[in-house]
Amino acid sequence: MTLPLSVLDLATVGKEESVGDGLRASVALAQRAEQLGYQRVWYAEHHNMSAIASSATSVLIAHVAANTESIRLGSGGVMLPNHSPLVIAEQFGTLAELHPGRIDLGLGRAPGTDQNTLRALRRDPSAAEYFPQDVQELQGYLGERSLVPGVKATPGKGTNVPLYILGSSLFGAKLAAALGLPYGFASHFAPDALQQAVAAYRAEFQPSEQLTEPYVIAGVNVIAADTTEEAEQDNQVVKRQRLRLLAGRGRTFTDAEADVVLDSPQGKPIMDMVRYSGVGTADQAAEYVEWFGKHADADELIVAHQSPTLEKRLHSAELLAKATGMTA
Helix, strand or coil: CCCCEEEEECCECCCCCCHHHHHHHHHHHHHHHHHHCCCEEEECCCCCCCCECCCCHHHHHHHHHHCCCCCEEEEEEEEHHHCCHHHHHHHHHHHHHHCCCCEEEEEECCCCCCHHHHHHCCCCHHHHHHHHHHHHHHHHHHCCCCCCCCCCCCCCCCCCCCEEEEECCHHHHHHHHHHCCCEEECCCCCCCCHHHHHHHHHHHCCCCCCCCCCCEEEEEEEEECCCHHHHHHHHHHHHHHHHHHHHCCCCCCCHHHHHHHHCCHHHHHHHHHCCCEEEECHHHHHHHHHHHHHHHCCCEEEEEECCCCHHHHHHHHHHHHHHCCCCC
């Protein structure tokens, strides 16, 4: 395997776990990823989702950074329309000062939540329309030239925290190309426009101070286990969890009911979300990841190890690392 591999940690909270358990699991996964040679670990901003504990993304990054030594850590991503660019510059500037050379700032323009929660965040629903301008304002705060006269980010100024534009459509691809920033595609849950978006990004890329050549990170799901059967069983558990999270609307599905829905036309959107998934033994997962890297025309892959427990996620990360030659 020639492409660098990274980890996307969804900071999941299991059915019988507390939020604290989920956060401690994130620390354990980052520590193991560091030992195994993964490039970076990113955390995504979500709100009002009981199974995801990464809503205060910068706080989680700070805690994990304090409990690791060298691996890069960042957001995959911060949903910038939920925040003022100055506040994000101060947060990530603080992280960069505490952990020099280790912090990434991936940015998305979706709210990462539902409309009621968006209102609770006190943000204007039209804020996403100003995403390109907000990215540039944020970039100015983290560099040496603030775009807002008389306003500087402290901490933040001069840290030059690297920015990444994240998305699942042509909008993000074209913005990343125009600004000369790396582009991350969310193919681990929104795969439809992957090849079209990457092609547009590469064709339209304009060099910048941060980046001279286009750089693509693509998301992929992996469930690696000791046997194909075990991996498939784990994959079914994860699909049931996703169904309950996204389509339950207060309902509780038994495993049998969930399987019926997943096999029906109503389950097709959920199955489509996880289209890019390497499920199987270490060698099968590694073979899939190698294929996917070429299919996505990526420079780096960020892997969501989706196994249902921490122990299984750690094992999946280990199996993939060994099978791809990252570690002996």
